[in-house]
Amino acid sequence: MRVPIFQIDAFTDRLFAGNPAAVMVLPSYLDDAVLQAIAAENNLAETAFLVPQSGQYHLRWFTPAVEVPLCGHATLASAAVVMERLEPGRNSVVFNTASGPLAIHRKQNGYVMDFPSRPSEKTSTPSGLAEALGAVPIEVFSSPFNYLVLLEDARSVRTLAPDFRAIADLDRPGVIVTAAGDERYDFVSRYFAPAKGVPEDPVTGAAHCMLAPYWAAKTGKSAFRAYQASRRGGEVVCLISGGRVELEGSCVFYLEGHAEI
Structure with a gap:
């Protein structure tokens, strides 16, 4: 089977920045093991599998190791594929996903995605977290998905050199570190998910x-x-709206072709 594949740099307006995602358009979903093998072969943070059906689109996301319930940059990339390649001139799309319907609409310089909010609760610093990060948290919040760690300042976030093996041993799939922003940003962050x-x-x-x-x-x-x-770095414009989070960003096409499966 020969299927279209795109590689797109998301949350950036220039090549070789932001987050690269693969988007593959399938007539129907293949076995999960095959989808996982394709994502491992692509070897990007995420591969999005897009299936058109009755004027709508179904969307799933895989890292090289696991399927994930929500992915922003690969959704942004998928929206660009739909509105710039599959249906040029279209200005909005709704993807049916494991996190429910996700609506995306085009703006002049990018796209706005309507995503679920993921609130968190303050918690004590988990055993091993400070050692894994190589930094002392000011405060720690948690959700079922991640730990969120506040550090002293933006420089501490930017220069952090964590122990990925130790982070993988924590009891959350990922760790977000953040601090108040520098330059023109309200806040800065980084995200580690070796597990x-x-x-x-x-x-x-x-x-x-x-x-x-x-x-x-x-x-x-x-x-x-x-x-x-x-x-690589990338910008995300965020807006809290009606209990959900709107995320705005741009993306750039890097590669377009076909894959033999």
Whole structure:
């Protein structure tokens, strides 16, 4: 079977920045083991599998190691594929996913995604977390998905050099570190998920579903310009809206072709 494949840099307006995602358009879903093998072969943080059906689209996301319930950058990339390649001129799309319907609409310089909020609760610092990060948390919040760790300042986030093996042994799939922003940003962050096969994710939409409500509660604001300070780096505009989180970003096509499966 020969299927279209795209590689897109998401949450950026230039090549070789943001978070690269593969998007593959399938006539129907293959066995999970085959989808996982394809994602491992692509060897990107996420591969999105897009299945058109009766004018709608179904969407699933796989890291090189596991399927995940929510992915922001690969959803952004999938929206670009639909609206710029499969149905040029279309201005909105709704993806049916494991996290429910996700609506995306086009803006002049990018796309806005309507995502579920992921609120968190303050917790004591888990055993081994500070050692794994190589930094002392100011405070720690948790959800079923991640720990969220506040550090002293943006420089501490930017220069952090964690022990990925130790992070993988924690009892959450991922760890977000964050601090008040520098330059023109309201906050900065990084995201580590070695247990999911992604030691550091370059720019993580799903992490901002937890970051935005955290910073909203902390500052009383509802809109943020955020920067994920990985080596590639990327910008995410966040808005708390009706108990959900709107994430805005741009993306750039890098590769277009076909895969033989």
